[in-house]
Amino acid sequence: MKILLISPTWKREVGTKRHRRHRLFKTPPHNLLIIAALTPKDVEIEIIDEHIEPIDFNKDVDLVGITTMTATSPRAYEIADRFREKGIPVVLGGIHATALPQEAAQHADAVVIGEAEASWQKLLQDLGEGGKESLARFYENSHRPDPSEIPIPKRSLVAKKGYLLTRFLQLSRGCPFNCNFCSVSKFFGEKYRFRPIKKVMEEIKGMVGKPLGTRFLGFLDDNIVGNIAYARELFRALIPYNLLWIGQSSINIARHEDVLELAAASGCRGLFIGFESISEASLGEAHKSQNKIRFYEKAIKKIHQFGITIEGAFIFGFDHDDKTVFRKTVKFIEKVKLEAIQFSILTPLPGTKLHEKLEEEGRIIDRDWSNYDLAHAVFQPKLMTPEELKKGLDWAYPRIYTLSSIFKRLTGLLRGRRWKYLAPILTFNLGYRRTVRGPKGVEAS
Ligand code: SF4
Known part of the structure; x- marks a missing residue:
């Protein structure tokens, strides 16, 4: 066959x-x-x-x-x-x-x-x-698969396809949180299911140890510290392999200094963190109250102190967002000096609570699924028009990747143990800059 x-x-x-x-x-x-x-x-x-x-x-x-x-x-x-x-x-x-x-x-x-x-x-x-x-x-399936049965991905099938990075692993499935815009809990369930560390290490041992390129790993999990005890055990097991890795984490990693220390010692060089918003009201609206804005600045400093860089993700278009959200968010990011940024427009993906809510309120204005790419306004926002929301994104993205903004943000690398990442992170920012520069957006107020 x-x-x-x-x-x-x-x-x-x-x-x-x-x-x-x-x-x-x-x-x-x-x-x-x-x-x-x-x-x-x-x-x-x-x-x-x-x-x-x-x-x-x-x-x-x-x-x-x-x-x-x-x-x-x-x-x-x-x-x-x-x-x-x-x-x-x-x-x-x-x-x-x-x-x-x-x-x-x-x-x-x-x-x-x-x-x-x-x-x-x-x-x-x-x-x-x-x-x-x-x-x-x-x-x-009548029940969720046992994570110990998740097989090692057949990476040989894509070995010659020219991907920049190929060694990505998944440690867990599911998420106990219920952010209303996210489909992870619906697809993978509302409980974390972790693969046994022994199996994960077998998979890692099969990939590392050859040229320098093989020292690099990426973890695909939405929150690598979803279970702190598991994270501690994993990071300790990784230390002897002299790896470099990136992953996704909740901001709450900063509450556990010993975990940050272990993460850094095991080779963590970058974390993707979903901040989502700098408005407490918007986070409440998204049911993401596990994020605490008053903690953001302190947490970012703490993570940076351990030599770990941060790509922050922010969403525009919550019911509490007006046209000032774009400029305020850019200002915050430059102040805390995040090394990379991902912006999205709030998108009511089918199967999410957000989709149900906006459907009930009659606010979905676009049903062409190809526009559900997190870069189009497919619903009627509360405090701006869909056009203003889209223009705001189209302004904020190129703005945060202007040379002056990159310079402002990356001066943070000169402090602590992160100066040595200046060249790769600058290259990463310039790559991002090339992809987000488009026709000039309208200035957000
Ligand atoms: S956004 Fe992250 S924390 Fe929230 S439900 Fe999705 S995976 Fe879980």
Whole structure:
């Protein structure tokens, strides 16, 4: 049997700045590497990541599997329709297909709902036994997979595709928080499920130890310190390997000095942190009250003291945000000297509480899923117009990556133990600057 697994790109005609940025900071499609690892060894598998390579629709395959996010779903459906016209069965999975399985089913022979472990093997068994007529419409596990059964991703399938960074790992699934704009808890459940440290270390040992490039790792988890005891154990286990790693964390890591110390000793050089907003009211509205704004400045200083750089994520468009939010946020970021920044527009992804709320209030104004890329205003904000929200983002992004802003922010690196990262972080900022510079946005007030 031959299977083609596809990670689709954003719809081509949208061609947003975000799309270009995605191409620059591309990482392999981890979920498809897991699917490949779950597939029996005698099955031939190819992975196409449409962000970096075109799809050959004339490929002779027995099954096409396509992963979906909301913004990529229109393109996923186009691809699915084209393969199905040729009589090739298509399976859709991923976050969007899980949120809207009935919609996905209109373009697929089968839909995998939720995590693929067990469902995928059952689907392949059905296909092998009776062809596409034997496929069920939906495949869904009756219980969440045991994290100890998550296989090591089949990275060999993307080894020669030219990704800048390839060694990404996942330690856990699920999240106990319930931020109203986020679909993680809906897709992976409301409890953290951690892979055993022993298994994680086996995976790491299989990847490191060769040239310098292999010392670099990235952790994909939304919060690497979701369980402090687990984080301590992991960081201690990493120390002997002399690694360099980046990951995502909640700001609460700064409340545990010993964990910061262990993280730094184990090679942590950068954390992606979702600050989301500098307004207490907006965080309350998003149900992200675990973030405390009065703690932000102190926490950032503390993390910096341990030689760890920060990429901060901020969202615009909460009901408490007016047109001043863009300028205030930029000012805050320059004051606390974050090394990199990601801005988004609040987006009511299907399956989230935010989507339900805005739907109920009749405020969703755009149902073209390809615009749900966190860079378009697809709902009616409370204190500005959708156009002002979009223009605000288009002003703030290039503004925070102007040379003077980069200079202001990166002077922070000259303090503490972080000066040696100046060259790579400056290069990273200049790369970001290239991708976010577009037509001039309107000045936010
Ligand atoms: S935004 Fe982060 S903390 Fe909030 S629910 Fe999503 S993964 Fe959890």
